[in-house]
Structures are given as structure tokens and as C-alpha cells.
Amino acid sequence: xxxxxxxxxxxxxxxxxxxxxxxxxxxxxxxxxxxxxxxxxxxxxxxxxxxxxxxxxxxxxxxxxxxxxxxxxxxxxxxxxxxxxxxxxxxxxxxxxxxxxxxxxxxxxxxxxxxxxxxxxxxxxxxxxxxxxxxxxxxxxxxxxxxxxxxxxxxxxxxxxxxxxxxxxxxxxxxxxxxxxxxxxxxxxxxxxxxxxxxxxxxxxxxxxxxxxxxxxxxxxxxxxxxxxxxxxxxxxxxxxxxxxxxxxxxxxxxxxxxxxxxxxxxxxxxxxxxxx
Amino acid sequence: xxxxxxxxxxxxxxxxxxxxxxxxxxxxxxxxxxxxxxxxxxxxxxxxxxxxxxxxxxxxxxxxxxxxxxxxxxxxxxxxxxxxxxxxxxxxxxxxxxxxxxxxxxxxxxxxxxxxxxxxxxxxxxxxxxxxxxxxxxxxxxxxxxxxxxxxxxxxxxxxxxxxxxxxxxxxxxxxxxxxxxxxxxxxxxxxxxxxxxxxxxxxxxxxxxxxxxxxxxxxxxxxxxxxxxxxxxxxxxxxxxxxxxxxxxxxxxxxxxxxxxxxxxxxxxxxxxxxx
Numbered sequence: 001x002x003x004x005x006x007x008x009x010x011x012x013x014x015x016x017x018x019x020x021x022x023x024x025x026x027x028x029x030x031x032x033x034x035x036x037x038x039x040x041x042x043x044x045x046x047x048x049x050x051x052x053x054x055x056x057x058x059x060x061x062x063x064x065x066x067x068x069x070x071x072x073x074x075x076x077x078x079x080x081x082x083x084x085x086x087x088x089x090x091x092x093x094x095x096x097x098x099x100x101x102x103x104x105x106x107x108x109x110x111x112x113x114x115x116x117x118x119x120x121x122x123x124x125x126x127x128x129x130x131x132x133x134x135x136x137x138x139x140x141x142x143x144x145x146x147x148x149x150x151x152x153x154x155x156x157x158x159x160x161x162x163x164x165x166x167x168x169x170x171x172x173x174x175x176x177x178x179x180x181x182x183x184x185x186x187x188x189x190x191x192x193x194x195x196x197x198x199x200x201x202x203x204x205x206x207x208x209x210x211x212x213x214x215x216x217x218x219x220x221x222x223x224x225x226x227x228x229x230x231x232x233x234x235x236x237x238x239x240x241x242x243x244x245x246x247x248x249x250x251x252x253x254x255x256x257x258x259x260x261x262x263x264x265x266x267x268x269x270x271x272x273x274x275x276x277x
Numbered sequence: 278x279x280x281x282x283x284x285x286x287x288x289x290x291x292x293x294x295x296x297x298x299x300x301x302x303x304x305x306x307x308x309x310x311x312x313x314x315x316x317x318x319x320x321x322x323x324x325x326x327x328x329x330x331x332x333x334x335x336x337x338x339x340x341x342x343x344x345x346x347x348x349x350x351x352x353x354x355x356x357x358x359x360x361x362x363x364x365x366x367x368x369x370x371x372x373x374x375x376x377x378x379x380x381x382x383x384x385x386x387x388x389x390x391x392x393x394x395x396x397x398x399x400x401x402x403x404x405x406x407x408x409x410x411x412x413x414x415x416x417x418x419x420x421x422x423x424x425x426x427x428x429x430x431x432x433x434x435x436x437x438x439x440x441x442x443x444x445x446x447x448x449x450x451x452x453x454x455x456x457x458x459x460x461x462x463x464x465x466x467x468x469x470x471x472x473x474x475x476x477x478x479x480x481x482x483x484x485x486x487x488x489x490x491x492x493x494x495x496x497x498x499x500x501x502x503x504x505x506x507x508x509x510x511x512x513x514x515x516x517x518x519x520x521x522x523x524x525x526x527x528x529x530x531x532x533x534x535x536x537x538x539x540x541x542x543x544x545x546x547x548x549x550x551x552x553x554x
Contacts, residue, residue: 006381014536015535015536015539015540016539017298017535017539018298018299018302021294021295021298021299022295022298022299022369025295025349025370026370026373026374026377028386029351029374029377029385029386029387030377030378030381030383030385030386031386032383033381033383041539041540041542041543042539042540042543068377068380072302074306088380090373090376090377092299092373093302093303095372095373096303096367096369096372097303097306099367100303100306100307100345100367101307103345103365104283104307104310106307106309106310108306108307109305109306109307109308110306122495124492124533125492125495125496127440127534128439128440131439131440131443132439135412135415135439138412162405162408162409162412163404163405163408163447166408166443166447167447170440170443170444170447170534215401215402218399218402219402256401257404257447258292258294259291259292262292262293262294262318262319263292263318263319265318266318266319
């Protein structure tokens with residue numbers, strides 16, 4: 001049986017990140033529907049509000065089912081206009097702002113676009129520094145900057161080290177280095193010499209041999225590097241190393257980059273600079 | 278007058294990204310309160326639920342005001358236990374799941390942790406490829422891979438090109454290259470030769486001279502590079518170039534990385550691979 005289709009609008013006066021993130025979380029609870037998602041960002045004046053209404057009305061007119069509309073709009077004139085269009089309205093903000101207002105005994109500022117737009121110079125610089133650090137320490141060639149690292153991810157090629165490090169730097173301002181275990185490293189049964197001084201910062205990433213084989217095969221099909229046997233060998237050697245050197249490790253087989261990153265934050269107790277969406 | 282303090286818990290059975298993103302959006306509407314934010318991630322069994330309750334009760338006992346608790350918990354036993362603790366309860370999920378269920382005529386799966394954890398091999402690989410592309414094309418040294426680029430960000434040093442490119446790659450799977458305008462480039466009044474073939478992919482980033490001066494001063498204090506005069510000159514030359522070459526440009530002075538990235542997505546009509554939190 002084909003899945004049911006349903007158009008969904010995420011409407012925001014700013015980046016749309018909150019509407020997207022939250023709306024996506026809700027929709028994953030309904031597995032048998034193919035959601036056709038359309039993000040309307042920066043709907044911050046009446047002209048754009050009219051355009052958004054038109055987009056919604058076009059779907060109302062052409063699809064068998066009314067579109068769902070998830071809103072994080074703050075301006076009440078813009079919001080009222082779009083709420084009156086023919087979509088099924090879910091007001092993510094307004095639902096919680098009133099009870100919050102009562103609890104906090106304060107009026108909301110009704111300022112749009114502050115959510116992801118608060119700029120703090122020192123915070124901004126710290127985050128950029130973390131990104132630069134991570135990009136400069138992505139290959140394991142030198143460990144001389146590891147004294148500045150908050151964490152050093154260790155693992156064989158294609159276990160998710162680079163994207164995880166970048167996510168940690170970009171979102172949490174964490175100085176994340178990454179050390180790829182080479183075949184030479186793996187032949188030794190102990191920690192590579194260069195890593196010994198940083199044992200407390202090491203965190204291992206591992207993965208199932210099957211998935212590693214699939215990932216590597218997409219990059220270098222039919223290579224020794226991508227072969228299941230080689231993947232099995234490397235993973236087994238790496239896991240032995242994590243175990244014998246008491247390096248905490250995470251199996252990333254079924255995890256997304258943001259799951260790996262947040263799990264590491266949670267397990268290591270690393271402090272985020274401040275949460276970015 | 279000192280701001281009022283208030284402890285806030287974001288409680289999630291998974292990454293906590295949705296709770297953090299959405300809760301943060303709501304809280305920015307209340308400017309006169311210092312929120313002390315504590316993220317409890319991966320609260321996915323009764324043992325961890327009890328620990329979360331304890332953390333909340335400790336605040337109830339020690340602070341003059343009850344903590345706010347924002348939940349995206351899905352499991353009803355875990356949720357009921359924590360909801361019964363002494364915090365002020367905001368159930369981000371449950372509030373919308375019931376009306377969604379009625380509208381969609383389907384029961385929610387109640388599966389935890391699916392939100393940020395759906396792994397699709399080809400999507401994963403495409404995103405990693407975008408990150409690798411972006412990291413390899415971050416310096417403008419060679420333009421030979423620009424035929425594969427979705428977008429090429431152009432601007433003087435420290436206008437936000439690198440973090441924006443990484444955000445675009447990591448979150449939207451966009452192949453984003455970045456070309457730093459050098460003093461030599463700026464002395465010419467026309468587009469650098471290497472960029473001519475890619476005019477349709479170019480997007481300029483600019484910034485106020487004051488802010489650029491501050492950002493550069495944090496990196497190289499009292500240098501010619503960071504001087505207000507040099508910043509003014511470079512910005513003015515870059516803006517002239519964007520204008521004369523008809524390159525769309527964005528002033529990033531008051532923008533966060535995610536605002537720059539989403540504005541570029543919105544203005545260029547670039548399609549996201551799929552939205553990541």
C-alpha cells in the first residue's frame with residue numbers, strides 16, 4: 001500500500017530552524033505518511049505573509065487533504081493573516097507563550113528573529129576559534145596542538161570522526177581534534193605514542209564492519225580498503241585498543257552525526273559554550 | 278536592577294536538540310530573566326527518569342522559584358514520573374501529538390529517539406561528501422573543483438565564510454566553497470579571473486567595518502590587518518566589486534552563522550538534502 005501524502009508548511013519570521021526541528025520531531029511519530037515539507041523562512045512583513053498565504057491556498061486548492069501549517073511566527077498581524085488561510089494550523093509559539101508569561105510574571109518581548117540571532121562577540125570568536133582548531137587538527141598528522149583540545153576522537157577511517165568534530169565545534173564551541181588510526185597504529189597493540197599524554201581526552205568511535213564496508217564501498221568500490229575482511233580486521237583491532245587502553249568508545253552504526261555529538265557531550269560531561277540550534 | 282534567575286531543564290529521551298532549540302526560542306522572548314539551562318539528554322529508562330526527578334527536586338528544594346521543565350519525552354511512564362516532580366511542566370510533544378493524531382487519523386509510533394536518528398546511507402554519504410568538499414575548498418587556492426560547487430562564498434577575511442560553508446554542508450548537504458578576497462584581488466576593480474566562469478554560483482558576504490575591526494583585533498591585536506582603516510578599505514573595495522559584478526551580497530554584521538546560512542538558502546533557492554536539526 002502506498003503511503004499517504006501530506007503537504008506540510010513550516011512558517012517562520014526568522015531562520016525556520018525552530019519550526020523545522022520541532023515540526024520534524026513531531027512528524028517522525030507518524031510513520032505511514034509521506035510528508036512533503038516546505039519551509040517558508042523570513043516571513044517578517046505583511047507582503048511576505050500574503051505570499052505565504054498564497055502558497056498555502058494553492059495547496060488547499062490542489063491537494064485532496066489540507067496542508068499542515070506549523071508556525072513559530074511572533075508578530076500577531078502576520079500570524080493572524082496566515083492562520084486564517086486554509087491550512088491546519090499548529091501554533092508552536094503561541095501555545096506556550098501565554099502559560100510562560102503567567103509563570104514568569106513578565107510580558108514576552110514579541111521581538112522577532114532573536115532566537116538564532118543573538119550575537120555575542122566573545123562567544124562568536126570562541127566558536128570560530130573552535131572551528132579553526134577542528135579543521136587544523138582533522139588528520140592526526142601532528143598532535144602538538146592536543147594540549148588545547150577539549151576532546152580527541154579516535155577511530156579507523158570512516159567512523160564519523162570529522163563530521164562529529166565539526167558539529168561539536170560549530171554547535172558547542174568544543175575544541176575537537178580527530179586522530180585516524182592507521183594500519184601501522186593498529187598493528188601495535190598499545191596506544192600510539194603521540195596519544196599517550198592525552199589519554200584523558202581520547203574518545204573512541206567504532207562501527208559495525210558491515211556498515212563500514214558499505215560506507216567505504218561508496219567511496220572506493222571493490223578496493224582492499226573497502227573489503228569486508230579489511231573492515232572487520234580494523235574494527236576488531238581498534239576495539240581491542242579501546243578496551244586495553246581504557247578509552248571510552250561509542251558504536252556509531254545506527255547513529256546520526258548529531259546523535260554521536262550529543263552522546264559524547266552527555267558521556268564526557270563536556271560543557272557547551274552555549275547551545276546553538 | 279539585577280535580572281531574576283530561573284533554572285530551566287530541557288529533558289529528552291534522545292539528543293535533546295529539539296527541546297533545546299524550541300525551549301531556547303521560547304525563552305528568548307523573556308529578556309529580563311537569567312535562565313540557568315540544564316540539558317538532560319538520553320533519559321530513556323526509569324533509572325534515568327529517577328535521576329532526572331532528583332535533579333529537578335534538588336532545584337525545587339534549593340531555589341526560591343520552581344524550575345521550568347521542557348519535555349520532549351515520548352515514553353509515557355518516563356514522562357509521567359518526571360511530570361510529577363516539582364517543576365513547572367511544559368510538555369512540548371504531548372501538546373501537539375493528540376491534535377496531530379486526530380488530523381492524520383493515525384496513531385503515533387511512540388518510538389523514542391527517531392527524530393535525529395534516521396540513518397539513510399546515501400543521504401549520510403552525500404552529507405559527508407559535502408563536508409569533505411567544503412573543507413577541501415576553504416581557502417580559494419584552487420578553483421578547479423568549483424564546477425562541482427553548489428555555491429561559492431566570496432568576501433574579505435573574517436566575514437563568516439568558513440563557518441557558514443560548514444553549516445551549509447553539515448545541515449543541508451550543500452557543496453559550499455569559499456573564496457577569500459585578497460588585497461591583490463581587491464586592487465583590481467573586476468572579478469578575479471578564476472571566478473569568472475562561476476559567476477552564477479557566487480554569493481558575497483560583507484560586514485560593517487567596525488565589527489570587522491573588532492573581530493580581527495581579537496585575532497591580531499594592533500595589527501595593520503585589524504586596523505579600522507584597513508577594514509574600511511577592504512569592505513569598500515569588496516562591496517564595489519559585488520556591485521559592479523552583480524554578485525548578490527549579504528551584510529552579516531548582526532547575524533549568527535545559522536542566520537547567514539538560512540538566509541543564503543532562502544535567497545538562492547538552494548535545495549536542502551534534508552533538514553538536519
